[in-house]
Amino acid sequence: MLASATEADFAAWMGAIQARVEAALARSLPGPQQAPARLHQAMRYATLGSGKRVRPLLTFAAGELVGADGSRLEAAASAVEMIHAYSLVHDDMPCMDDDVLRRGKPTVHVEYGEATALLAGDALQTLAFQLLAEHVKEGKPTDGDAARQLEMVRTLAVAAGSRGMAGGQAIDLEATGKQLSQTELEFMHVRKTGALISAAVKLGALCTGPCPAALEQYAHRVGLAFQVVDDVLDAEASTATLGKTAGKDSRQRKPTYVSALGAARAKQFAEELRRGAHASLDALGGRTERLRQLADFIVLRKF
Amino acid sequence: MLASATEADFAAWMGAIQARVEAALARSLPGPQQAPARLHQAMRYATLGSGKRVRPLLTFAAGELVGADGSRLEAAASAVEMIHAYSLVHDDMPCMDDDVLRRGKPTVHVEYGEATALLAGDALQTLAFQLLAEHVKEGKPTDGDAARQLEMVRTLAVAAGSRGMAGGQAIDLEATGKQLSQTELEFMHVRKTGALISAAVKLGALCTGPCPAALEQYAHRVGLAFQVVDDVLDAEASTATLGKTAGKDSRQRKPTYVSALGAARAKQFAEELRRGAHASLDALGGRTERLRQLADFIVLRKF
Numbered sequence: 336m337l338a339s340a341t342e343a344d345f346a347a348w349m350g351a352i353q354a355r356v357e358a359a360l361a362r363s364l365p366g367p368q369q370a371p372a373r374l375h376q377a378m379r380y381a382t383l384g385s386g387k388r389v390r391p392l393l394t395f396a397a398g399e400l401v402g403a404d405g406s407r408l409e410a411a412a413s414a415v416e417m418i419h420a421y422s423l424v425h426d427d428m429p430c431m432d433d434d435v436l437r438r439g440k441p442t443v444h445v446e447y448g449e450a451t452a453l454l455a456g457d458a459l460q461t462l463a464f465q466l467l468a469e470h471v472k473e474g475k476p477t478d479g480d481a482a483r484q485l486e487m488v489r490t491l492a493v494a495a496g497s498r499g500m501a502g503g504q505a506i507d508l509e510a511t512g513k514q515l516s517q518t519e520l521e522f523m524h525v526r527k528t529g530a531l532i533s534a535a536v537k538l539g540a541l542c543t544g545p546c547p548a549a550l551e552q553y554a555h556r557v558g559l560a561f562q563v564v565d566d567v568l569d570a571e572a573s574t575a576t577l578g579k580t581a582g583k584d585s586r587q588r589k590p591t592y593v594s595a596l597g598a599a600r601a602k603q604f605a606e607e608l609r610r611g612a613h614a615s616l617d618a619l620g621g622r623t624e625r626l627r628q629l630a631d632f633i634v635l636r637k638f
Numbered sequence: 639m640l641a642s643a644t645e646a647d648f649a650a651w652m653g654a655i656q657a658r659v660e661a662a663l664a665r666s667l668p669g670p671q672q673a674p675a676r677l678h679q680a681m682r683y684a685t686l687g688s689g690k691r692v693r694p695l696l697t698f699a700a701g702e703l704v705g706a707d708g709s710r711l712e713a714a715a716s717a718v719e720m721i722h723a724y725s726l727v728h729d730d731m732p733c734m735d736d737d738v739l740r741r742g743k744p745t746v747h748v749e750y751g752e753a754t755a756l757l758a759g760d761a762l763q764t765l766a767f768q769l770l771a772e773h774v775k776e777g778k779p780t781d782g783d784a785a786r787q788l789e790m791v792r793t794l795a796v797a798a799g800s801r802g803m804a805g806g807q808a809i810d811l812e813a814t815g816k817q818l819s820q821t822e823l824e825f826m827h828v829r830k831t832g833a834l835i836s837a838a839v840k841l842g843a844l845c846t847g848p849c850p851a852a853l854e855q856y857a858h859r860v861g862l863a864f865q866v867v868d869d870v871l872d873a874e875a876s877t878a879t880l881g882k883t884a885g886k887d888s889r890q891r892k893p894t895y896v897s898a899l900g901a902a903r904a905k906q907f908a909e910e911l912r913r914g915a916h917a918s919l920d921a922l923g924g925r926t927e928r929l930r931q932l933a934d935f936i937v938l939r940k941f
Contacts, residue, residue, distance in 0.1 A: 428756065454800075464767040465796060509676065
């Protein structure tokens with residue numbers, strides 16, 4: 336009874352944040368009729384209407400821990416989600432993964448053509464940084480606000496760049512067809528997926544001040560767990576459940592945690608990371624409940 | 639005698655700034671051996687070793703007017719040039735202009751493959767924003783520093799995004815094969831080229847404080863003049879002189895100032911903009927000499 340009440344409460348919180356982020360994204364993106372209309376429509380298509388919003392959920396959960404301002408969290412969560420959306424648009428293009436299905440819909444280049452997809456991804460990245468640099472709180476901005484916002488720009492850029500997400504993609508490209516050790520896999524995935532997941536957590540904390548070390552450790556563990564579970568799902572779930580093409584990794588001969596460790600050991604590793612994430616939170620006082628629930632959600636999800 | 643002494647002085651200044659920006663870019667870009675090495679090599683290939691550095695020159699000239707700190711100007715100039723370099727990498731890709739030659743060298747996707755070119759462009763954009771968010775001045779940053787840097791991030795993002803450069807590219811795509819009016823052409827080019835050229839000027843001024851309105855007007859005029867001259871050169875200069883494929887606009891049936899106005903009237907328009915840029919500077923006190931010389935250089939250049 337208690338467990339299901341907690342679950343219902345978490346589901347309600349998640350739904351509320353997802354709706355709030357959807358509304359914030361819709362407001363931040365240029366309107367579909369604003370020139371150049373086709374580009375703006377492609378940007379909206381790539382970002383709105385679906386997605387689990389795992390990164391925004393983490394931003395809000397970390398923000399709850401530190402008591403962050405809501406409008407600032409909306410901007411941070413939207414910026415992270417736009418970086419994620421841009422990376423998916425470019426990753427799906429024919430010269431990269433060449434995929435036709437994403438979040439249950441045709442990919443952006445299938446729907447709008449490659450040139451528009453390229454530009455839409457580019458412009459989504461730009462808009463993410465613009466959002467973080469704008470004044471979002473009511474009233475006159477203080478000097479401390481600017482310093483914190485600047486730290487958020489830097490954190491997101493480091494996570495998204497060539498030593499973060501884009502670098503992870505590049506390593507992934509080069510690794511196709513190779514067998515990697517667990518250490519090499521981790522080097523790749525800490526960048527490819529982990530960096531942005533971690534940044535989502537850190538940005539939530541940075542809305543009020545420096546990110547505590549224990550929260551950084553939680554972010555690292557959850558980020559890696561997310562990718563391990565993604566690998567397991569790619570191997571075991573169906574395309575219909577995932578909303579994206581399943582079984583791609585093995586067809587494309589990509590090294591994954593499943594190919595490196597086997598499915599059973601990969602699941603065990605994800606579970607260890609989940610417990611480790613909880614242990615990191617034990618070092619923090621305050622409202623860690625949502626962060627705990629999200630670690631569970633990320634590891635125990637079926638899609 | 640006086641004219642040629644002035645010219646020699648301008649050439650020496652230009653050479654010194656170009657060398658300084660080259661060194662700053664080389665320092666800011668990740669080393670060619672740092673993992674992922676191939677991605678970092680592609681980023682360096684796209685950015686270093688050539689290019690007129692028109693945007694960095696404008697940043698330094700505007701910085702000279704307001705007495706800006708040198709290390710801050712280096713960061714601003716490098717950021718603008720990285721945005722420019724990323725846009726060229728993506729613009730040259732097969733799904734866009736499909737070009738094989740840039741700055742006298744094979745384009746990035748020819749040299750490194752399309753996937754790496756896509757990621758290199760993405761990561762160059764990210765690095766531009768990272769640079770603007772980092773502390774570059776010696777000593778402890780002040781609160782005012784953070785506010786100014788944040789304004790620089792916002793200015794560059796607005797100039798590069800879907801209502802600036804990327805938007806101009808999208809309009810250009812849609813306009814292929816159409817005849818545009820001068821007003822429509824200007825709408826496109828103010829975004830496609832003008833926005834980033836203007837941002838280069840504004841970032842120089844923003845290193846110390848708000849950008850004066852007269853300087854914004856100068857930036858707008860010079861940005862538009864740059865594109866008009868580019869259109870004339872594409873029609874009249876050779877591939878060898880340009881270091882990029884000449885005559886592309888007419889082969890790709892792109893609307894240009896030459897196709898809209900004819901070459902003679904286009905040249906006259908560029909000259910009007912040059913005089914207008916000088917007139918804007920008349921409203922400003924201080925050291926406007928370099929900005930004047932750059933307006934002349936941009937309109938009277940042969941490459």
